[in-house]
Amino acid sequence: MASGYAGFIRATQPKREVCAIQSVRLLTLLALSCLTFAVASARDRSETYSANVDWSSFYVGGHVGFAAIGFDSVFDSNHIGGPLELEDATVGRDFDLNGALGGLNVGWNATRGHFVWGLEASISYLGTSERAVDPEDEGTDGSETDNASVDIDWLASLRGRVGVTSGTTLFFVTAGVAWVDATYSAQNLDNSSSDQGSVWLSGTGFVIGGGIEHAVSDRISVKVEGLYHAFNRRKDTNSLTSDSDAGDFAELKDIAVARLGVNYSLSSRKNNVATRAPSSSPAAWQGVYVGATAGYGVVDFDSVFDVSNITNPGDHEDSVLGRFLDLDGGVFGGYLGYNRLVGRYVVGVEADWNKINSSDLRVDPDGGDPDDDSASAGINWMASLRARLGVTSERSLIYTTAGVAWVDGAYSAQDDGGSDVGTISLNQTGFVVGGGLEHEMVDQIFIRFEVLHYMFGKEFDTRGLTADSDAGDFAKLSDISTARIGLSYKFNSN
Numbered sequence: 001m002a003s004g005y006a007g008f009i010r011a012t013q014p015k016r017e018v019c020a021i022q023s024v025r026l027l028t029l030l031a032l033s034c035l036t037f038a039v040a041s042a043r044d045r046s047e048t049y050s051a052n053v054d055w056s057s058f059y060v061g062g063h064v065g066f067a068a069i070g071f072d073s074v075f076d077s078n079h080i081g082g083p084l085e086l087e088d089a090t091v092g093r094d095f096d097l098n099g100a101l102g103g104l105n106v107g108w109n110a111t112r113g114h115f116v117w118g119l120e121a122s123i124s125y126l127g128t129s130e131r132a133v134d135p136e137d138e139g140t141d142g143s144e145t146d147n148a149s150v151d152i153d154w155l156a157s158l159r160g161r162v163g164v165t166s167g168t169t170l171f172f173v174t175a176g177v178a179w180v181d182a183t184y185s186a187q188n189l190d191n192s193s194s195d196q197g198s199v200w201l202s203g204t205g206f207v208i209g210g211g212i213e214h215a216v217s218d219r220i221s222v223k224v225e226g227l228y229h230a231f232n233r234r235k236d237t238n239s240l241t242s243d244s245d246a247g248d249f250a251e252l253k254d255i256a257v258a259r260l261g262v263n264y265s266l267s268s269r270k271n272n273v274a275t276r277a278p279s280s281s282p283a284a285w286q287g288v289y290v291g292a293t294a295g296y297g298v299v300d301f302d303s304v305f306d307v308s309n310i311t312n313p314g315d316h317e318d319s320v321l322g323r324f325l326d327l328d329g330g331v332f333g334g335y336l337g338y339n340r341l342v343g344r345y346v347v348g349v350e351a352d353w354n355k356i357n358s359s360d361l362r363v364d365p366d367g368g369d370p371d372d373d374s375a376s377a378g379i380n381w382m383a384s385l386r387a388r389l390g391v392t393s394e395r396s397l398i399y400t401t402a403g404v405a406w407v408d409g410a411y412s413a414q415d416d417g418g419s420d421v422g423t424i425s426l427n428q429t430g431f432v433v434g435g436g437l438e439h440e441m442v443d444q445i446f447i448r449f450e451v452l453h454y455m456f457g458k459e460f461d462t463r464g465l466t467a468d469s470d471a472g473d474f475a476k477l478s479d480i481s482t483a484r485i486g487l488s489y490k491f492n493s494n
Helices: 002-011 015-044 083-088
Strands: 057-075 099-112 115-133 146-166 169-188 196-200 203-215 220-236 249-265 287-305 329-342 345-363 374-393 396-415 420-425 428-442 445-455 459-461 474-490
Touching: 057 115, 057 146, 057 287, 099 146, 099 249, 115 169, 146 203, 146 220, 146 249, 169 220, 169 249, 203 249, 203 428, 220 428, 287 345, 287 374, 287 445, 329 374, 329 474, 345 396, 345 474, 374 428, 374 445, 374 474, 396 445, 396 474
Parallel strands: none
Antiparallel strands: 057 099, 057 249, 099 115, 115 146, 146 169, 169 196, 169 203, 203 220, 220 249, 287 329, 287 474, 329 345, 345 374, 374 396, 396 420, 396 428, 428 445, 445 474, 459 474
């Protein structure tokens, strides 16, 4: 019967993993759409825009992206007997609200020389919702009686923008006021389904960020930007239900967003272009380059340790589950590549290596002593060898990329307070796809923003790791999605 419930665990993947995968796919599809548009515009238009583009105009647009949400809470805090027993109540670490977003923006720019300033308003729909249960509070049928949920519907901001132009590309910083619509709820089914309460976490905060915007025609521009929204909305929740305790709280801390957008100018920039300019020369893109990169990675991992403790779907948190391990984190590394320019097209090959060094440990809340059963996983590094194909627009390159990927990681299970430990390697080979925008800031110096989705998916049988491991135990690294910024130097090309 336990193996059947292991299948149930696999079938009920956490929503954040689905959102992460969907958001990266959306970003990749948008990069592909930008590439298609740039190719079409390069064929259709009879002139190439020079470095004298005037950004002064009103504009409207849309965006898609990924949101990483900082949230914390405690419901039924009296069940927490010590630092290692946080799983004995419904706590904020049980919620992973990261996911995709999409929305609209409207703004206005003014230009003076190479400087641009303006105002932009945007609204994004998140539709993020997740419920967590207390594994230590079960009804007679094994169903959880204490649970809490979080809903985040939309995010909006009104920001000033200041930037500097380089050719047809704008580099900008932005800051302003932000709003969020969010709700936290707690429910205790010990008494009745009506024993529940909610608090609004909606409110105002501030937002800062920056990005790159590139004009691909006289009216259309594409942009990549990162925004950090700070809220720190904390509410006392000790009276939500009869099972709520003094010390219970809910706090929406911050929301970090990476997004791609397309803007449409309501007035043509064509009349603001002073002269025609030739297409990019081979010297601008062709040749060997090296660079460094930094960004953020979202890891999709799942596992089960001690599956025999799962006696029905209602108590699936009574073993150590990898779905609760938080392996997301910063990435940094380097890359080496070669480009060849064919007309307006760039073809090339690139190798990269990135350190992620993410790890987390989860204990079994039903294991008796908090130190009895635990499992941990860690990702050390990932690498890829990829082909690149792109189209130039003056000093900028819009590209897609795909190739082979490698990852180095490990998974461990621990029983009897550390006396019985087993570890397996998660190393494997997979595939990687993605896209990005690269811009030559000055001669031979390039900056880029790119999104890469690494696909792995090998499932490891972990039944022999410890004496407490069971048939049906497994560990699986599905994929890693990264958004990162890079800076490179291109060697002179003869």
